[in-house]
Amino acid sequence: MSTEIKNQPIMSSDQIIERAQEIARKGKRKMVAVAGASDVDVLGALSSANADGILDATLFGDRDKINKCAVEGDIDISKFDIVHNDDVSKFTYEAVKMAAEGNADVIMKGFVSTSGLLKTVLSHDFNLKTKNLVSHTAVLDIPGYFKLLGMTDGGMVVRPDLDQKIQIMENSALVFRALGINPVKVALSGAVDFVHDNIPQTAECRKVIEKVESMGFDDIVIQGPLTFDAATSKEMASLKNIEGPVAGEADVYLVNSIEECNIIAKSLINFADTVFAGVITGAKVPVSLVSRTDTLKNKKASVSIACLVAEYYKSSGVLGGAL
């Protein structure tokens, strides 16, 4: 059996999970360091992903509380090591350190604050910071769209300025490279499909595109402003006479605010059977987080995509933010 992992484009949430399993089967099973593992949802996701042969995990936190959560959720954590510490800043530090020293591939947020965890990840004690900020990508599997759609940023950056938008774009492009997508087609969100004087967001699109083009990224194609329909439907794009390399087939929908991303994604998740996987990129190690309201499949897809990003970093030598 070959240990080569074919990097064919991944088109669905099922394929995300299957690819993560395939990577593990070929001896490249990823280690997840969990900061604050006393969290029923996190333990449930990890235990289930472990049973599916996706990953291993090391649990950092208060041993008693972790065990209590496992009992409460009827979760088998016998396959995982626990590194006991009851001080939140200490066990967060230890979890990040494990990844920084190369002994873990993914950092996962447990029962700790996202901002506290990321502060530790980006601290000078560890060499995990890149030139980019860290941002969140929601990878959506929308029934009716023929490929996966990344939306960013609905979790970290409130209102990105021009430079931040480009960094967020790079971070999401990395996720899609890890999914085997090349080139990555980026649509800049707009309420209309052309630059309009009375709509400031559309004028900014032009600046973003100019800057991206001047930076000479390989394998990123960008277009905008594009409405959600023109970005994700060739039929709609052609009906509206919109041409261009991204229209109707966007991989990444880069939006203007945390609210825009979060609200549109949730309308799809709640009303259009959309499965989503989320990951934070921009540091040298991917950071995984799941939410209480996620379904088990969402959670599994989320930890799987973090494993795919970690594998991509390892195999390509490209580390987050260094596109």
Place this chain on the structure above:
Amino acid sequence: MIKSFAELKENTKIKIKDKAAPRMGMIYPRGGKCLKAAIQAAEEGYVTPILIGHKIEIESTARAANQDVSKYKIIEAENLKTSILKAIGMAKAGEIDFFLKGCVDTTEMVDVLVAKDSGFLTKGKTLSHIGIMQTERYHKLMFVTDSAVNAVLKATDKIGIVQNAAALATVMGIEQPKAALLAAVEAIYPAIPVTMEEAAIAKMSDRGQIKGCFIDGPLSFDVAINTEVAHSKGITNSKVAGDTDIFACPSMETADGVYKAMVMYAKAEVAGIIFGGAVPVASTYAVDPVGHIFNSIVLAAYATLQ
């Protein structure tokens, strides 16, 4: 209380019974879909259409769409702008009751409507678009706003778009409609300006400064639609969470994205209307099928019958 488009149609029929059907000025009837919906609505007795546009173009559009417009009055207007201005003049003279946007670009129409000298705006009132959506997944109609008019939202505009949606919901028999000011989170953070502004508006509502609806915010989308999620996030005494009628989005891009997502991927049944001006404007998007344009016509007609 109207809970579905079927009920809307029924109620509109009942209201029209002993009166003349509302007169609909169709702005620049370009596009077969819009013409089809207008003629269908006329044939079913919901409206009397008056087509305002380029006669030769209207006739060729009708031929291409296999529609007969010979029965309807055509007011000559050489381009979109003059078509809108003529429609506004007719509305002010009491000659038409509402508009239907033909299949033309929404922004182009809105630009003319909101121009200071258009005469369409009502002093002190916000003009805004409302998408009314029906899906099996939600227990009531959703009023999503504003995807078309207000590109830059100040607090006054946000209050205005909620009041417009509330006025429309009230017309449809929904007493004290519930408005969620949507955000990415339901906690209020000084670092996230949208949450601060929404919280302030919600407080104004609590103190009775904004009447005619309940307003809560910031609320995330899942908290707005789901009581269990609301409770799990500590939102336990909201009059809105889990039972939202009005989904007030913090930006035009957001409302537009939700509208398109609901039509394309959630397969929601939809009507679109621009509210708050001299007369209502039935206004949908390219993504909408004939049925949605038809719903919009009936909704606008219904609104003028109050």
